[in-house]
Amino acid sequence: MNTELKDTVPRSSTIVHRLAVLTVVLTWPLIWVGGLVTTYDAGMAVPDWPNTYGYNLFLYPYKTWLLGPFDLFIEHGHRLLGALVGFTAIGLVISAAMTEERRWVKILSAIILLLVIIQGGLGGIRVMLSDRVFAMIHGSTAPIVFAIATAGAVVTSRWWKQLSVANHVAVAPDNQAPHNHENANSGMAIPSAGTITVISVLLIVCFTQLVLGAKIRHLQPTDSPSWFLYTVWAHVITAFLIWLLTAVVWRQLRGSSDFSVSRPGIILVALTAVQILLGIVSWVVNYGWPSFLQWFPGASGHLIESKNYVDALLVTAHVAIGPLILAVSTVALLRILRVRYLSRHSFQ
Amino acid sequence: MFRSLCCIVLLSLVAAFSGCDTKIEQFDPNQVYSMTLARSRAIPMDAALQDASEATDSLFGTPNDPRWPTEFLDESLADLVDSARLVQAAGPVLSLQDGTQQGLYREHCAVCHGLSGSGNGPASMVQNPYPRDFRHGLFKWKSTARSERPTRDDLIERIRHGIAGTAMPAYPLISNDELDAIVDYVIYLSIRGEVERDLLSAAVDEMGYEEEVPEDELRLKVPASVGEDSLTEGNEVTLEILNEVAQEWADAEQYVVEVPSPTVAKPTESELTESIERGRKLFHGQIANCVGCHDEDGLGQTITLDYDDWSKEYSSRIGLTPSDSVDMKPFLDAGAMMPRQIKPRTLKDGIFHGGGDAETLYRRIVQGIAGTPMPGIEVVAIESHQGLTVDQVWNLIRYVQSFASDENQETANESR
Structure with missing residues (x-):
């Protein structure tokens, strides 16, 4: 008995995938610039929204933008880049509507556009209410938009479709089930349900960590010192928990012969290591060397320089790597789900 | 149409999210000092705190709308603080199209020093030493005498150049106007x-505040207008305190400690070596006795059990144990910081918090460091056990400065 795959070979033009990738590629710098806006306290450099000092966003004199104050440069630049991401997302929805066969991918593209609009709206509220809580929410939801956009790029990718085609062709005529937990066609190990659980936990913990980070970055002058202290400790402990989880994920995925499945594991471990290092750097450039690291050469004479450009970039890199970890975890999860889904349905 | 659509989306999102910024309507009353007085005088302070806070708010306005009470100050004190600059420094962070920054204090200072300058901003607890509590009028790094206020230049120096080895950053990029x-x-x-603190003290020590407020004549209040003919005693005390505190700041320049030149202002290499050696002996000797705290050769390993004056006020000076968390809990709940033992500086690494230039070190040695156990030493005309002569102080300076050059030398050797 040979039943056809429920998931038939998806057909869509490459434009959908290209636009999905472009959305991801543009969203990451957008997060960087947004991080710089917070680092430089430039959130209120333009007091109106969606206009910029009364001008339509796109008609604001470019010379004033480029040659004006740095705060204005990054805030207006953040808005322009945001608008570009919005246009790309619109293009994605249109191209998906016209060429994509999978209904759920069309819905996903619409969700991406909706999230981009909401994200822009949150930025607008932050400005119109001059409210740092909304700045924090805006900063916390950006990684979700980035992760969902990444999901869009994954499900429209050639790998996703090739794997589908391969399985479709590889449906065993004698209805033999695969052995040893391996995909019959490719011989790749099928990640276990435990792996999915671990990555799902990783995603949740990663997002929690990003919210904690956003809270640390958007301190209110009235926040309690002890509350801040607990938040910082939670952030530090969660960082090492994430590193542990990524190590588990790497261990579970490394057996896969498909690099697309195994590679995210090692990338996650490496990114988290870099992120922890950047976290320490961010702390040092903001608050100096902690007491327990005073033995470090130069620590006792370290002078913090407010809004030093290199320091600001390092801090912002810490802000940007977090969403990247979330996005890579999303990639890993989706690919595993895909492999498991196909392995289950290929031999029904 | 686009604008309306945006507004609808925005309003929906506002409705969807709760928890906007905490409203900052007024400065927090100084509950820690109020509790300190309550304990030391054994008098309930609620009524005094209420009136002192109201008088202070009435004089100085709010964090978003600060005011400089020019009308109640002597003419000579009216320009001590510029009202327009206050407005620029206060309120939420905002930058204008021409690059003018507003809300400078919240942008640069409030996270550590707190909204009211109480030194207990949200990031204060993760710092060692704690950020300065401005409300005592007590500053460590200054050119003036130990008990005096710092000059404007002292504050500018600290903000512009920061304090190495602490969380106090340098601000090389802000403009002079912003710094002012x-x-x-x-x-x-x-x-x-300071006015709030003095009002609290006056309330219990002079005006008879107890559980209830005293009669109207004695209540600490700001008069409704400047030209009011019949000021109550409470009005007069309030304005007197205001003017006295402001006067101390205005007088700061008069108390700058002069730094006399040494007999040999430009020593040769051998003279310098001899001077450093004499300084080394003084450092380890009984008159200066720097070694008592800073340890041999400035290693700073001596164990001391002392605290700074900010912490002592609400702990040891009112009979509480600074290290006892149960004793301290009510004060911590009111916004105080858990007292930390103050440690003598390790001088050997050549890092000096208040600056390492000779003039600064001279003042540090002669005046000590305000608010800390670091004492000053008397400058005497001829060598005696009473103090140090100017030349002896200079010997000490050269010895202490030699740590920095030793450190540089070691660094240079390592890099070779």
Whole structure:
């Protein structure tokens, strides 16, 4: 008995995938610039929204933008880049509507556009209410938009479709089930349900960590010192928990012969290591060397320089790597789900 | 149409999310000092705190709308703080199209020093030493005598160049105008805090505040207008305190400690070596006795059990144990910081918090460091056990400065 795959070979033009990738590629710098806006306290450099000092966003004199104050440069630049991401997302929805066969991918593209609009709206509220809580929410939801956009790029990718085609062709005529937990066609190990659980936990913990980070970055002058202290400790402990989880994920995925499945594991471990290092750097450039690291050469004479450009970039890199970890975890999860889904349905 | 659509989306999102910024309507009353007085005088302070806070708010306005009480100040004190600069430094962070920054204090200072300059901003607990509490009018790094206020230049120096080895950053990029605005705001917060503290003390020590407020004549209040003919005694005391505190700041320049030149202002290499050696002996000797705290050769390993004056006020000076968390809990709940033992500086690494130039070190040795156990030493005309001569102080300076050059030398050797 040979039943056809429920998931038939998806057909869509490459434009959908290209636009999905472009959305991801543009969203990451957008997060960087947004991080710089917070680092430089430039959130209120333009007091109106969606206009910029009364001008339509796109008609604001470019010379004033480029040659004006740095705060204005990054805030207006953040808005322009945001608008570009919005246009790309619109293009994605249109191209998906016209060429994509999978209904759920069309819905996903619409969700991406909706999230981009909401994200822009949150930025607008932050400005119109001059409210740092909304700045924090805006900063916390950006990684979700980035992760969902990444999901869009994954499900429209050639790998996703090739794997589908391969399985479709590889449906065993004698209805033999695969052995040893391996995909019959490719011989790749099928990640276990435990792996999915671990990555799902990783995603949740990663997002929690990003919210904690956003809270640390958007301190209110009235926040309690002890509350801040607990938040910082939670952030530090969660960082090492994430590193542990990524190590588990790497261990579970490394057996896969498909690099697309195994590679995210090692990338996650490496990114988290870099992120922890950047976290320490961010702390040092903001608050100096902690007491327990005073033995470090130069620590006792370290002078913090407010809004030093290199320091600001390092801090912002810490802000940007977090969403990247979330996005890579999303990639890993989706690919595993895909492999498991196909392995289950290929031999029904 | 587009704008309306945006507004609808925005309003929906506002409705969807709760928890906007905490409203900042007024400065927090100084509950820690109020509790300190309550314990030391054994008098309930609620009524005094209420009136002192109201009088202070009435004089100085709010964090979003600060005011400099020019009308109640002597003419000579009216320009001590510039009202326009206060406005620029206060309120939420905002930058204008021409690059003018507003809300400078919240942008640069409030996270550590707190909204009212109480030194307990949200990031204060993760710092060692704690950020300065401006409300005592007590500053460590200054050119003036130990008990005096710092000059504007002292504050500018600290903000512009920061304090190496602490969480106090340097601000090399802010403009001079912005720096002036921040300095004005720090002076404003300091005077505001001192006035509030003095009003609290006066309330219980002079005006008869107890569980209830005293009669109207004695209540600490700001008069409704300047030209009011019949000021109550409470009005007079309030304005007197205001003017006294402001006067101390205005007089700061008069108390700058002069730094006399040594007999040999430009020593040769051998003279310098001899001077350093004499300084080394003084450092380890009984008159200066720097070694008692800073340890042999400035290694700073001596164990001391002392605290700074800010912490002592609400702990050891009112009979509480600074290290006892149960004793301290009510004060911590009221916004105080858990007292930390103050450690003598390790001088050997050549890092000096208040600056390592000779003039600064001279003042440090002669005046000590305000608010800390670091004592000053008397300058005497001829060598005696009473103090140090100017030349002896200079010997000490050269010895202490030699640590920095030793450190540089070691660094240079390592890099070779």
